[in-house]
Amino acid sequence: MAVPTSYSAASAASDDIDALRHRHAEASDRPTRIRVDLDALTHNLHALRAKAGAPVMGIVKANAYGHGLVTVARHLQAQGVEQLGVAFLEEGIALRQAGVRVPILVLGGIFGPQVAQFIVHDLEITVSSLDKLRQVEAAAEALGHRATIHLKLDTGMERIGVHSYNAGPFIEAAVASSWCVVKGVYSHLACADDPASPMTAVQLERFLDACTHFERIGAPMPLRHLANSGGVLHFPETCLDMVRPGIALYGVLPDPASRRTVDLRPALSLVSQVVYFKVVKAGHSVSYGATWTAPRDTRVVTVPIGYGDGYPRALSSRGDVLIRGQRHPIVGRICMDQFMVDIGPQGTAYNEDDVVLIGRQGDAGIDCESVAIAAGTIPYEILVGLNDRIPREYRGGGLSDR
Template identity: 55%
Template sequence: MRPTFIEVSLENLRHNLQLIQKHTENRPVMAVVKSNAYGHGLIRVAKFYEELAVDCLGVALLEEGILLRKSGISLPIVVFGGVLTNQISEYLKWNLEFFLSSSENIRELERICEACEQQAVVHLKLDSGMGRVGCIAEDSAGFIEKAVFSKHIFVKGVCSHLACADDPEDPMTVEQLERFLDAVSVFERLGVRVPIRHLANSGGVLYFPQTHLDLVRPGILLYGVYPEPDSPHLLDVRPALQLKSQVSFHKSVPNGFTVSYGATWTSTKRAEIATVPLGYGDGYRRAFSNRGEVLIGGKRQAIVGRVCMDQFMVKSKNVRSEAGTEVLLIGEQDGQSITVEEMSAWAETIPYEILTNLNERIPRIYTNK
């Protein structure tokens, strides 16, 4: 086994869920587990949320939904990505709910449902300002009416997605909420039951209580990470993921010694160089080259030279770093920590990308104290 692995703390996932439930006054939670549960491992994490009795799970792809069903998950699963007509029978077969974004495929949907003698369970997706998928909220009355009165469609929810909720100062979120609620008022005008209204991602959960409505859809916050490096820390969530490895090779190098591809780093005096056996082939970003840091013996050590596909080097200072020494890439070691938020700043990206890039090549282990 390689010495590199991800350790996921199920107790921290539980803690974060409980904090979110308390903060949202016990709103039902759709736990978002798309993209391999933000790098934490889809099946294990989904099963844990099922044990914790979340209300439903959210994924992006039909394949993710099928994988969850095949692994025995019986919770309601909602697939966010747009549904194509030729996929509808699979949604029905696997009992997956989905976002419906336009009335264009309703007729086809009806035909397929009729043939399978099944009802499709959908959440009407309204575009209140994200501009990605969904029926434009201002023009959605006809869409809502058509869906509600379709024989084989059960409108379980109506939803939208927030574009700027990670910034508590941005007025866009309140504008989106107003557009959404305005569109949703059509249900009352039609004299039909108002379905479950949901809007809040992690930013909405954190900073905009008025968006919590009937259910919340947190993703990154469940994993103990904030949406942006500088997002205000309102809830004491705990990061659930740690990334660990071991020094695979150690050497002392003289002044003027170059390290890694492109020889972008040269020692200016005698130095201790430790090789760490993971790289961008695992999702550990090449952008960390000559910028990032790791922890060895509770002390920060600088990455020197370019991160390679399977290995990278650090200059070890004031610490022993012979082969076999633990290297902490994400998480805590001896009271020091390296966070995903900090790493996203090194790579000029967002924490989401750091987490979801950590790929299947890294084994995951789970702790539950």
């Protein structure tokens, strides 16, 4: 190869490279991608609101359950969601910086040095103890701006929150605060994903009993929110003044015991493409550790996604994919960036054929729930584990594919 001997020659070569990059930009996109159907999100939002008969706080924590924090939040805002919920301050700030203006509650326990940032960015604060209340009051007074808070009561989760049976003094102090506006009071259901669990009824009773303290002191009742996805699906009595669906908003059931009492549409598909085809002879092993050996001459293809993308290694020799509308097993250990699929002695596949890991292809489908069962985990972990190494494409919702 000739080496450019002058600035002009080097510049021309650079221009040629830039033109080539531009011309083939689309072809260079990674073959593995997540597709998010925004119309499915819209459908699920309206269906859950109708089922609950109450306003919706759409939970978008953990990168909107793997669907993309900012794009999902903007879409839900455009669809009239009443409130959003995130786990951490940083998620709330990211949404504010992206122009999301709908009320946002940060659900996690607050860290003292961060409290002022909640107020500066107009984020609603979970106050889970008298000590946290005093921290919020001090920050609000220093800024000269009142804080909007939701009181967290513990009715059986034992995570954060004042025990419901000791909530009286906590509620009184919050209501009397000069620097805090009590917008909501809430708790979290531990077992609502299972419609047969008696725990939800116990938690509801504890929560409602604690909330009567507002009436006893003559204070207005704030928004009471208790129902998560399982609550909306199985326990309508928990829906109260607002509901907080998370995984159900994305069209996925929270637990194998859950019932599909709402018409939910999965919003996420995970797809890749075949990048290699080979014949593996009988008796030859595949992948690290030689944990799978071909019982007969067979055809094996390689797919460019692995546990480095958040696709569970636990699916090694246990998961399935769809190729040309047919279900085929993953064989051998899933690698960091690739895995192999046995398409059988007569199977047909070509490089660049689509491979569906979650979603539908023709009349066949693989849902997130079944992937979780095969991996020995829960659907939540499957979705939130899909990391940003995988590009996301959004369809519907008035957006062009991107």
